[in-house]
Amino acid sequence: MDLTPQPKTPAAIVDASLIIGFCTKEPNKYGIAKATLDEYDNDGRQLFAPSVLIGEVLHVLCRKLKDNSLDAAGHASALSSFIAIMSGISPPPTGDASLIPLAEQFRGALTCQRSNDAFYLALAEQLNADRKTELATFDAGMKSQANAYASTVDVKVLPVLRS
Amino acid sequence: MTESTPSGAVTATAIAVVLGAGLGVMSMGESIAPAAGLSWNAGGYSQRNVEFRWRNRALHDALRKVEQIQVNMKFYPDPTSDEKLRDARAGEMYGLDATT
Numbered sequence: 498m499d500l501t502p503q504p505k506t507p508a509a510i511v512d513a514s515l516i517i518g519f520c521t522k523e524p525n526k527y528g529i530a531k532a533t534l535d536e537y538d539n540d541g542r543q544l545f546a547p548s549v550l551i552g553e554v555l556h557v558l559c560r561k562l563k564d565n566s567l568d569a570a571g572h573a574s575a576l577s578s579f580i581a582i583m584s585g586i587s588p589p590p591t592g593d594a595s596l597i598p599l600a601e602q603f604r605g606a607l608t609c610q611r612s613n614d615a616f617y618l619a620l621a622e623q624l625n626a627d628r629k630t631e632l633a634t635f636d637a638g639m640k641s642q643a644n645a646y647a648s649t650v651d652v653k654v655l656p657v658l659r660s
Numbered sequence: 661m662t663e664s665t666p667s668g669a670v671t672a673t674a675i676a677v678v679l680g681a682g683l684g685v686m687s688m689g690e691s692i693a694p695a696a697g698l699s700w701n702a703g704g705y706s707q708r709n710v711e712f713r714w715r716n717r718a719l720h721d722a723l724r725k726v727e728q729i730q731v732n733m734k735f736y737p738d739p740t741s742d743e744k745l746r747d748a749r750a751g752e753m754y755g756l757d758a759t760t
Binding site for chain 1: 718719720721722723725726729730733734735736737738740741742744745746747748749750
């Protein structure tokens, strides 16, 4: 029997901007978001996200409903889609609390508004220690933050289609 | 016709049948174990390989579920979507922003 340690499954972290674009079918993001998730599926990547994603997505779904960006049927479908896709996304392997020191380090000297982003970067850094990991987002600011404070994290900024 | 078959060929056929059955069981184990969330650690299949396949299935199944949910869902353009996410990240969801 081959006892050689095998490399862990490659990982990808998805942020709220990707999940929102996918679940609410935003025309300028949906195609790219779906193609990215399908690619991860075909590549056999394991998907992860910190818990802050859940609060962020629910907040935005609520706001979309309130300002009629989503009607009631759209909100219900988006919520069902969110629940379904989360069954394929794992939480941080060692828990969110284990990310706090690294997240605070990655927030660095930036505004408090980047605190949530820092959790995504911290999770990417943690997973990157023993498996190939990339972080997918529509938020270019996350790439800038990674360049400044977490240069080993591979951030894939997805293009937003212009209407 | 058995009497006209060389004994070596009979033996080879028997070995092939046994091997084939064995591979069939391994193949079945490979496909069933992940579905059941079980480990399979025999015949050269490591537990990690099975976990790999099972994890794939979780994402794959989730994406298929979303496809079913969204089959009649229309597109919802929202030019302020990024702004809403920025608000969420700014702490508005914790009630820290008195303007909303």
